[in-house]
Amino acid sequence: MTQHTPLRPERLTGRRIGILMESDFVEDEISYYRRRFTEEGAEVVLLTRLWGQPSLTFTGHEHRAPVTVSADFETLDYGELSRLSALVVPSGMVADRLRYSEDVDQPAPAVELMRRAFRLPRLVKAFSCHGLLLMSAAPELVRDRPVTCHNNLVGDVRNMGAVYTNQDVVVDNDLVTARTVDHCHLLARSVIELLDAGKEPGDGR
16 A cells, blocks of 8 residues: 655745845746745745836846736835735845935835834845845844855945854844855745744744
8 A cells, every 4th residue: 555645734824925026136046936935835926116117027137037026015014014924135136226216315115125124023034145235225224133145245244234154044033144046045944944933033942
């Protein structure tokens, strides 16, 4: 008689995970997040600044693959933002493009989004590779916190007051950082494990 191993239950059923998007994203990374988080039962939402348009199509860095995004993070109020369980800032040029502001004396909408996100300790904030560039205009959010990043950003994160840690992935309560796009699987695993455990900052679990 053949024995069948029962399928592992989906650990993120009912969770929503947002991924920030812009052009020059890394196609394989975004595809991996969408597949991996969905495998665990999560709803994956691609978010961007739509500039008043109903949708925008972005192209990837390696293969120029198009991805159309129709969810605008500028419309997210605290209630909608709190419905997210995790917010991922991916590799490539996404963070650099999203930190653009027409008025240099005003923070970019994506920076304001992160300020609101960091006020929600149950919302996991995850940054891959160059993603921490987005925090350069809000360094107080990562000051004194252990992080990792691409080697090219080490000086930047230290100037932000963050504590660079020479590891492939660093988890500091609600903050997850990964060294390069090649470590996106470690970032995804850490996010899944945090959400599965229901871990909250400072609870010691």
